[in-house]
Amino acid sequence: MTQIQPNTALLLIDFQNDYFPGGKWELKNTQLAADNAAQLLTAFRQKQLPVIHVRHEFESDDAPFFLSGSEGAQINNTVAAGGDEPIILKHAANSFKETRLKQVLDTLNIENLTVAGAMSHMCIDAGVRAAADLGYNVTVAQDACATRDQVFNGITVPAEQVHASFMAALAFAYARVEDTEVLLSEMK
Numbered sequence: 001m002t003q004i005q006p007n008t009a010l011l012l013i014d015f016q017n018d019y020f021p022g023g024k025w026e027l028k029n030t031q032l033a034a035d036n037a038a039q040l041l042t043a044f045r046q047k048q049l050p051v052i053h054v055r056h057e058f059e060s061d062d063a064p065f066f067l068s069g070s071e072g073a074q075i076n077n078t079v080a081a082g083g084d085e086p087i088i089l090k091h092a093a094n095s096f097k098e099t100r101l102k103q104v105l106d107t108l109n110i111e112n113l114t115v116a117g118a119m120s121h122m123c124i125d126a127g128v129r130a131a132a133d134l135g136y137n138v139t140v141a142q143d144a145c146a147t148r149d150q151v152f153n154g155i156t157v158p159a160e161q162v163h164a165s166f167m168a169a170l171a172f173a174y175a176r177v178e179d180t181e182v183l184l185s186e187m188k
Helices: 030-046 101-107 120-133 159-173 180-185
Strands: 008-013 051-056 087-090 112-118 137-146 150-152 155-157 176-178
Touching: 008 030, 008 120, 030 051, 030 112, 030 137, 030 180, 051 101, 051 120, 087 101, 112 120, 120 137, 120 159, 137 159, 137 180, 159 176, 176 180
Parallel strands: 008 051, 008 112, 051 087, 112 137, 137 176
Antiparallel strands: 150 155
């Protein structure tokens, strides 16, 4: 069994209110994903390992969700930042693009990232690929990520298939992809 390394951080991406029931862009099983992420959050805090939160705001007032300053753009209470945990504001799918994320990780001497959040096919995919390209060893807590149905060329692709496709692609070349339960067992 792999043991978690001391130079590992938990990266929670876009667990924002608009993705939860009643939000402007509800994802499938967001609360379940957030509950799994909350278990990781508790374990990382107990081990005194760094936690970094990322939240997205669109710069346009006509965006469909995550409007600047809105309640929907705030991090959901299930995984809210605590203490001095950094919150990185981004305006693109890639959490590293034009943000201070890499600087924060470098200051903390992070080499390994455990990632959870939303959406599997967008910001998780973009952030994980960027992190791997920057040389971080990345693990994705796949059941702590969420997405929604997608429509392409007149075909509706169910959220479960969207999620599975993107997790399979990340597992092929960019990250270790595991269930939350496995990752928690490695932290004991």
